[in-house]
Amino acid sequence: MWRILDSRVVPPRLFIKGRYIGGADAVVTLHEQGKLLQLLEGLPRDQSTSPCDGCGGMCFILCYNCNGSRKISPDGSDDGLSVQCPQCNENGLLVCPMCC
Known part of the structure; x- marks a missing residue:
């Protein structure tokens, strides 16, 4: 390595x-x-046996800010200008807040 x-x-x-x-x-x-x-010992354990209701066990959800497009309008208008979404990762995803 x-x-x-x-x-x-x-x-x-x-x-x-x-x-x-x-x-x-x-x-x-x-x-x-x-x-x-x-x-x-003493640390909480995940006792669930079913996938997360939020992400279905994938640990990621679609970004609520840009809907996965990675682009947002800086002023909220539809004038065609966009910037990179600061909320999500390079795939337009967020870490699931329910299970991760």
């Missing part, structure tokens, strides 16, 4: 309840030792 990205890449780091747990290797080791679940 360092060669491909032409820089040093820091592997993922896990924090639980504000405490640094470690990188990927440390997390795998804790899981294999059966200690990871102990660290997660």
Whole structure:
């Protein structure tokens, strides 16, 4: 990865309840030792078994500001001038506020 990205890449780091747990290797080791679940005790779990009512389990919804077009009129008029929507991502989507 360092060669491909032409820089040093820091592997993922896990924090639980504000405490640094470690990188990927440390997390795998804790899981294999059966200690990871102990660290997660007391944290809320997602108990639902059905997809989200807002996004159907996709975790994204169509932007309510531009309806997914990525373009909005800066002054609200239909004069043909538009700017890039500041609310959504490059695909015209928002992270689902109900489940994510």
